[in-house]
Amino acid sequence: MELIKVGQNTYYIKNPTNIGIYKIDDENVYVIDTGNDKDAGKKILKIIEEQGWKVKGIINTHSNADHIGGNKVIQDRTNCPIYTHNIEKCITEYPILESSFLYGGYPFKELKNKFLLAKESIVTEIDNNLPEGLEYFSLKGHFFDMIGIKTSDNVYFLADSLFSEETISKYHLFFIYDIKEYLNTLDYLSNLKGKLYIPSHTEALEDISKLIDINRQKIEEITNKIYNFCLDNKTFEEILKYIFDEYNLIMNPNQYVLIGSTIKSYLSYLNELGKLNYQFINNTMYWKQN
Numbered sequence: 001m002e003l004i005k006v007g008q009n010t011y012y013i014k015n016p017t018n019i020g021i022y023k024i025d026d027e028n029v030y031v032i033d034t035g036n037d038k039d040a041g042k043k044i045l046k047i048i049e050e051q052g053w054k055v056k057g058i059i060n061t062h063s064n065a066d067h068i069g070g071n072k073v074i075q076d077r078t079n080c081p082i083y084t085h086n087i088e089k090c091i092t093e094y095p096i097l098e099s100s101f102l103y104g105g106y107p108f109k110e111l112k113n114k115f116l117l118a119k120e121s122i123v124t125e126i127d128n129n130l131p132e133g134l135e136y137f138s139l140k141g142h143f144f145d146m147i148g149i150k151t152s153d154n155v156y157f158l159a160d161s162l163f164s165e166e167t168i169s170k171y172h173l174f175f176i177y178d179i180k181e182y183l184n185t186l187d188y189l190s191n192l193k194g195k196l197y198i199p200s201h202t203e204a205l206e207d208i209s210k211l212i213d214i215n216r217q218k219i220e221e222i223t224n225k226i227y228n229f230c231l232d233n234k235t236f237e238e239i240l241k242y243i244f245d246e247y248n249l250i251m252n253p254n255q256y257v258l259i260g261s262t263i264k265s266y267l268s269y270l271n272e273l274g275k276l277n278y279q280f281i282n283n284t285m286y287w288k289q290n
Contacts, residue, residue, distance in 0.1 A: 001043050003051070006196050006204065007153025009133060017066045017200050019044055020059075020149060020157045024131045028056035032149050032157050033200065034070030037114045041070025045077060059126065060084040061139070061159035062146035063091035063098060067200070069114060071121035083126040085136065086145035092123045102257040110253040141182025142175065154195040161185050162211050164202030168218050172247040175258050179219065179269035186212050226266050227275055233286035239263060 002014045003021070012032075013019040017040075020032025029048060034041050048055060055078045060068050063084065071082055071092070084092055091097045099107040099116040111117070126136055126147070133152035140146060142160040149157040161182075163174045176182050189212055198204045205211065222243070229242050240263050244251055249259070267287055270276040277290050 001047060003047050004204075006198075007151060007155050010151040010153040010155045012157075012198055012204065013044060013047060015040065018157075018198055018204075020151075020198065021048070022134055022149075022151050023053070024056060024133065027052070027054055029053045030056055030131065030134065031058045031074065033061055033067040033159075034058060034074055036066035036069040038070060038073040038119070041073035044070055045074055054078065055080045056131075058082040059130070059134075059136070059149060060088065060092055060123075061148065061157065061200070062143040063088040063095070064143060064160070065095065065098060065114060065116055065118040067159070068092050068095070068118045068121065072119040075121050081129075082121050082123045083129050084123055085126045085147050088143070088145050088147075089123045089125055091144075092118075092121060095120060099257070102261050104261075108253075111257060113254070115254055116257070139185050139188075141178050141180075141185045143177050150194070156192060156194045156197045158189070158197055158199045158208075160200050161189060162199040162202070162208060162215055164199070165211065165214050167201065168214055171249070172218065173222065173243070173249070173259050173262060176219075176262050176265055179223070179265050180272065183216065183219065186216050223266060223270065226263070227270055227289065230276055230287050230289050233279075233281070233288050235284060235286060236260075236264065236267070239267070239287065 003011055004014060005011050009023040011021040015035055017033060017035050019035060022030045034044060055074060057080050058071060075082060095118040099111045103111055135150050136147045139148045139159055139161045146159050148159055189208060196204055196206055197208045226239060240260055243263060274290060276287050278285055278287050
């Protein structure tokens with residue numbers, strides 16, 4: 001982990017999940033997300049303590065395990081409050097909801113891993129609880145009530161609203177809960193005027209316009225692939241297999257629930273657009289072009 005200063009009071013720790021740090025005074029800082037496990041939390045604390053700072057609070061942009069995994073160890077050691085928003089608060093308090101939601105039932109043991117199931121932490125609703133110099137804004141789409149954070153240095157922490165060109169080129173699909181809202185968020189990002197933008201899983205950028213286009217184009221590509229594949233009746237499992245085969249992806253329990261849930265979101269999106277419909281034949285659900 002590397003601490004990088006990007007404004008008078010704004011820093012971030014370069015990490016597989018980038019961590020934001022905002023100084024509210026000479027001694028106290030707020031942490032934006034905490035990485036994927038207790039080891040990440042310990043490393044964050046070590047870096048903060050080496051600077052002579054104390055954790056005043058944690059802000060979670062959303063409740064995915066790789067963003068809240070260090071919550072418990074930091075909260076246990078500092079007694080700091082943790083803030084997040086709406087449904088994200090519920091899942092952060094009861095992380096079993098994430099793997100249960102993704103699977104669509106009680107998760108089998110292979111889904112109870114640190115990538116899908118964080119430790120519980122005590123959470124406060126973020127409304128009106130941020131210090132001067134920080135503000136939050138909605139970034140729906142990737143997850144239920146995901147938020148971003150803007151600092152007084154005009155630096156934007158963008159959570160998982162944008163995925164890197166490398167990730168998209170390699171994996172093609174990334175988890176999305178609501179396709180329509182994700183596209184709306186891309187439109188919103190297009191109008192931001194910031195000094196620096198820090199998505200969670202790529203480099204900090206002064207200009208995000210190209211990355212917005214890359215994300216949007218990949219969603220359009222996948223939407224079209226699913227639509228064209230459903231010329232005749234197709235089950236969800238057939239559609240999922242087609243997408244994995246098309247992009248040379250390898251199935252495992254995590255990918256099954258993450259990509260499977262995302263494919264269902266694409267099907268709902270196409271249904272809402274009036275392009276796909278479903279029917280039940282012999283107790284089997286099929287999707288087909290209208």
